[in-house]
Amino acid sequence: MTYKLENFFAKDLPDATGAYSGFPEYNFVGGHNSEINIPIKKLVKSAESVLLKEGKNLALYGHNSGPQGNLALREFLVSYLDEHTGMKIDSGNILLTSGSLQALDLVNKLLLKKDDTVLVEEATYGGAISRIESLGVKHLGIKLDNEGICPQHLIQILEMLKAKDISPKYLYTIPTVQNPTATVMPEKRRREILEIAKKYNFLIFEDDCYADLTWDRKRPKSIYSLCDEDRVIYCGSFSKSIAPALRVGYIIASWKAISKILAYKNDGGSGAIEQMILADFCKNNYKKHADELVIELERKCDLMMQCLDMEFGSIAEFTKPKGGIFIWITFPASINTNRLFKVASEKGVALNPGSEWVSKSEEGINKIRLCFANPKDETIKDGISHLAQICYDEFGIPITGANVKR
């Protein structure tokens, strides 16, 4: 047999990706952030200050903070999360990770085995769904309204599972600025969900990555903070509130969980310079930075909504986000967004098709998620206009754009 490298590859891997073709002209995907809000000068100042003071710690794995990550950054989180979302924790409850994606992987490894069942919001983060599926774990979507997870539907699903003798391991939820619907779950609803978790005995995996991006800059109490036992595992990130390329996230949980995760987090620690810079930056600047960032994000959100109204009219249904970086849009049933995704990509307009952002992929087939945080104003205007034209060319709607018939 002639030698071929690919004969050695494991059989169950996803298809190879294509080569990177550069940043799309109209890029409305993923979690990119606002360029003008990257606090470059302050990051430089923090880099200088912290490296001169603590740079020698780079000679050590763990940079003299141990395997849970930079102690100063963990201490910032302890105090910030107490003040803003009522969490009573200490630095031992925090494990810094390489972005919240590593947090998802580590928590899934802690809790899940093939053929397990978990509950998710009917529309939720695509990266969480794909991770759950890659482990051979089943997910069931719980209906959402404008206050997040519907308790009645949650109970209905739980009773259905109970009848089959299935106990879900966890409910994955993004209660504050839900991804993709951008709602905020009120405290009352959080307490209801917690009571149900206790009654039916499952864990809550609370992803709070967007919680600092509400337009009013108020965070409800986290579900973690409302729970009187160690039933909630919490994760967060600096990707959305400072910069996605930083790759610094965290898990917050009882020491029982953290000490177990540490036993298999065998990556030599997460990047130290970024943690050190963040620790210095956050202590002095985080709150003010987030206040300013959110003003710019809301402005861009308003702009994108105006453009959608103007170009798509009633074809594009959406609710004004309560915060965050994206809008979740429902089209008429005649628009297949997997198809729209494909033709738009070819014309330089990148979007997230809804089928990747829902538990039952067929329920996302006429939906898309658009991220407004990164593109410049002109890119938003032109990109939404192009998208409407592409949509018209493919599906015959919307017939008018900017009040002019196509």
Place this chain on the structure above:
Amino acid sequence: MTYKLENFFAKDLPDATGAYSGFPEYNFVGGHNSEINIPIKKLVKSAESVLLKEGKNLALYGHNSGPQGNLALREFLVSYLDEHTGMKIDSGNILLTSGSLQALDLVNKLLLKKDDTVLVEEATYGGAISRIESLGVKHLGIKLDNEGICPQHLIQILEMLKAKDISPKYLYTIPTVQNPTATVMPEKRRREILEIAKKYNFLIFEDDCYADLTWDRKRPKSIYSLCDEDRVIYCGSFSKSIAPALRVGYIIASWKAISKILAYKNDGGSGAIEQMILADFCKNNYKKHADELVIELERKCDLMMQCLDMEFGSIAEFTKPKGGIFIWITFPASINTNRLFKVASEKGVALNPGSEWVSKSEEGINKIRLCFANPKDETIKDGISHLAQICYDEFGIPITGANVKR
């Protein structure tokens, strides 16, 4: 049943770790590096320069370099590795990773399935062995001499496997400054190993993390560079040559392998600031930095060897390393180093017991690995003296230390 969080944990996970108890007084474990050689001022300068120039790219996942990591750093590697180890590659052959540990995980995922067999050096990196074992993959150790892997023993093992109809997936080797024996495999031996790989049709996984730390600062041609087909997958790191807390490593392979790995490297990219700083730093300073680092490392190596000779005499057998950061020591059979590890740890002396650094754990039972890069001179002197006393108290040897009877 009363609620207990641990009832939800997956059953096959390792035991929870204890809380971090601080840096041991005499720490001779792991890959910590020389503090005085951390190029703090130059890193600060690079941080300032690169953040002011490219900081806005932090708003993007991939910081405008795509999913393979910082382009300038990959271009540095293309040119440096061509000049120093004869590799003809382009930036498309490189995938930057969160340390070479992520590189090991990604390559293992590409190639290995439960019950596969791989070949390793009889003594090799503990983190590689534990990863292979955690996947349910078998490893067989190939004998080493002072030029690395013994071709005759390799063939013998391959014939034995062939008789059982087993094809090993890869041979994992650290040819330059082998971990833990610190030998350097000459080019002739590399070519022999490659011929055997072709004849018996397995891949070579070449780990070159220590290759810039030879005392003479000469790197043999990498096995990758000697191979006329895509049979070698190569990994490297900046942990040993700049700083372990940085967590920047890389995989070098044919695009076939890289494009496949990219399909499941779903971590949102590895940390950008560290890659950006390294790209700027390396272009201007890497070679000179490594030259200076190696002088200090060899000085410390000599000091540790002197201390071992003085405190342990003929009890501690070792060959002078050709480079790197550690010494591999063989004691008489009467010394059980798992026991020594335990009692020494309790007295503040941390070492790597040999059983974790060999393929057949019983073959490492009278061996230890000591890292000399991080401890100060006094710490090396006092630590080796303490270790000899601890060893005497436990095993009755060495009877004399510093020419004085105990």
